[in-house]
Amino acid sequence: MSETFETLHNLVHKGVKVVMDIPCELWNETSAEVADLKKQCDVLVEEFEEVIEDWYRNHQEEDLTEFLCANHVLKGKDTSCVTAIMSLGIMEEEDLAEYFRLQYGERLLQLLQKFPNADEQSDSPSIQLLEKKKEAKIMHHAMEQKKETFKRRMETLNLRWEELGVKEEQLKAHIQKFEQFIQENDQKRIRALKKANKERELKRQRLRELAKAKQEMAALRLEHQRLSVKLQNYSIFNKYLEKVVENSEFEEIHEVIARYKTLVSMHHDLMQSAQESQEKIERAKARLARYMEEKDDEILQHNNELARLQMRFDRARSDVIIWESRWAHIQNTAAKKTLLLGTIKMATLNLFQIVSRQLKETAQVSLEDTHKQLDMVGGRCRPWGQLGVG
Structure with missing residues (x-):
C-alpha cells in the first residue's frame, strides 16, 4: 500500500x-x-x-x-x-x-x-476475519503514529511560520528604519549640498569683495601719494602763513585760515548778492524796455487815431458849410411852405364860413381842422362858377 x-x-x-x-x-x-x-x-x-x-x-x-x-x-x-x-x-x-x-x-x-488475493480465498472466514482485524489494528496504529508525526510536523511548520512572521515583521521594521535612515541621509545630503552651495556662493562673494577692497586700497594708496606730493608742494604756503602770524594780530595759523574762510564766504555772499542785484537790474531794464516799446506802440496807435480823427474833423468842417447852406435853404423853404399853408388854411376857413352862412348850417368843426372844412366845402357847395364870389 x-x-x-x-x-x-x-x-x-x-x-x-x-x-x-x-x-x-x-x-x-x-x-x-x-x-x-x-x-x-x-x-x-x-x-x-x-x-x-x-x-x-x-x-x-x-x-x-x-x-x-x-x-x-x-x-x-x-x-x-x-x-x-x-x-x-x-x-x-x-x-x-x-x-x-x-x-x-x-x-x-x-x-x-x-x-482479496487468490491465496486468501482458500482460508476460512474466521481466519480471514482475524487477519483482517489484525491488519486493521496494525493499520490503525500506524495511522495514529502517522497522525501524531504529521501533527508534530504541522506544529513545527506553524512554529517556523510564526518565526518567519516575526522575522518578517523584524525585517519590515529594519526596512522601515533603513528607509527612514536613507531618507534622513538624503535630507542631510540635500542640506549639506545646499550649505556647500551657499558657502561656495559666499566664498565667491567674499572673493569679489576682497578684489574690490584691493582695488580701493590701490586707489587710496595712489591718492595718498598724490596728496603727499601736493602737501610737499604746498609746504611753502605753511611757511608763509607762519610769517604772517608773526607779523599780525593772529596767534595761530588756523585763525588766519578761519579769517580767510570768513572773508571768502562774505565775498561769495556779496558777489552772489551783487549778481542777484544785477539780475534784478537786468530784469527791470528788460521790463522797462518792454514797457517803453509797448507805450511807443500805444503812442503810435494814438497818433494814427488822432490823424484819422483830424481827417474826419476836417471833412466834417467842410461839410458844415454845405449843411449850413442846405439848412438855410430848408429853413427858407419851410418858411415859405408855412406861409403858404397858413394862407391855404385861412382861405379854407373863409370858404367854410361862407358856405356855412349860405347854407345856414352850423357845423361843429374845429377851426384848426382844415381837412374836414375842405370836405364840407367840397360836398355842399356848387362849383366855383356858381358861387357869388368875385
Missing part, C-alpha cells in the same frame, strides 16, 4: 508544476476553496478505484505499483487539486505522502480489501 502512495506521489511530481506562493495557514483552513480542492482529490481516488479493479480482475500477476506506472494513472487527468494542495505550504515529499495516507488511506484499504 505504501508503494501505491509513493507511486502516486511520484506521478504527481512528474505531471504537476508545483506553485510555492500560497501561505501555509491555508492548509488548516476549512474555506470553500480548500473543500473544493479536497473534493477534487476524492474524484481522483475514485478514478484509482477503476484502475485497481482492472488490476484485480486481469493483471494480478503484475505488481500493483508497476501496473499503476504502466497505465499512467494521472495521464490526461485534471490534477490541479493536487497541485493546489502541494502549493498550500512548503512541503516535502513525505508530507504529501502522509497527507494522502491520512486522507485516503482508509478508503484505498477498503478498496483493496474488496478484492
Whole structure:
C-alpha cells in the first residue's frame, strides 16, 4: 500500500508544476476553496478505484505499483487539486505522502480489501476475519503514529511560520528604519549640498569683495601719494602763513585760515548778492524796455487815431458849410411852405364860413381842422362858377 502512495506521489511530481506562493495557514483552513480542492482529490481516488479493479480482475500477476506506472494513472487527468494542495505550504515529499495516507488511506484499504488475493480465498472466514482485524489494528496504529508525526510536523511548520512572521515583521521594521535612515541621509545630503552651495556662493562673494577692497586700497594708496606730493608742494604756503602770524594780530595759523574762510564766504555772499542785484537790474531794464516799446506802440496807435480823427474833423468842417447852406435853404423853404399853408388854411376857413352862412348850417368843426372844412366845402357847395364870389 505504501508503494501505491509513493507511486502516486511520484506521478504527481512528474505531471504537476508545483506553485510555492500560497501561505501555509491555508492548509488548516476549512474555506470553500480548500473543500473544493479536497473534493477534487476524492474524484481522483475514485478514478484509482477503476484502475485497481482492472488490476484485480486481469493483471494480478503484475505488481500493483508497476501496473499503476504502466497505465499512467494521472495521464490526461485534471490534477490541479493536487497541485493546489502541494502549493498550500512548503512541503516535502513525505508530507504529501502522509497527507494522502491520512486522507485516503482508509478508503484505498477498503478498496483493496474488496478484492482479496487468490491465496486468501482458500482460508476460512474466521481466519480471514482475524487477519483482517489484525491488519486493521496494525493499520490503525500506524495511522495514529502517522497522525501524531504529521501533527508534530504541522506544529513545527506553524512554529517556523510564526518565526518567519516575526522575522518578517523584524525585517519590515529594519526596512522601515533603513528607509527612514536613507531618507534622513538624503535630507542631510540635500542640506549639506545646499550649505556647500551657499558657502561656495559666499566664498565667491567674499572673493569679489576682497578684489574690490584691493582695488580701493590701490586707489587710496595712489591718492595718498598724490596728496603727499601736493602737501610737499604746498609746504611753502605753511611757511608763509607762519610769517604772517608773526607779523599780525593772529596767534595761530588756523585763525588766519578761519579769517580767510570768513572773508571768502562774505565775498561769495556779496558777489552772489551783487549778481542777484544785477539780475534784478537786468530784469527791470528788460521790463522797462518792454514797457517803453509797448507805450511807443500805444503812442503810435494814438497818433494814427488822432490823424484819422483830424481827417474826419476836417471833412466834417467842410461839410458844415454845405449843411449850413442846405439848412438855410430848408429853413427858407419851410418858411415859405408855412406861409403858404397858413394862407391855404385861412382861405379854407373863409370858404367854410361862407358856405356855412349860405347854407345856414352850423357845423361843429374845429377851426384848426382844415381837412374836414375842405370836405364840407367840397360836398355842399356848387362849383366855383356858381358861387357869388368875385
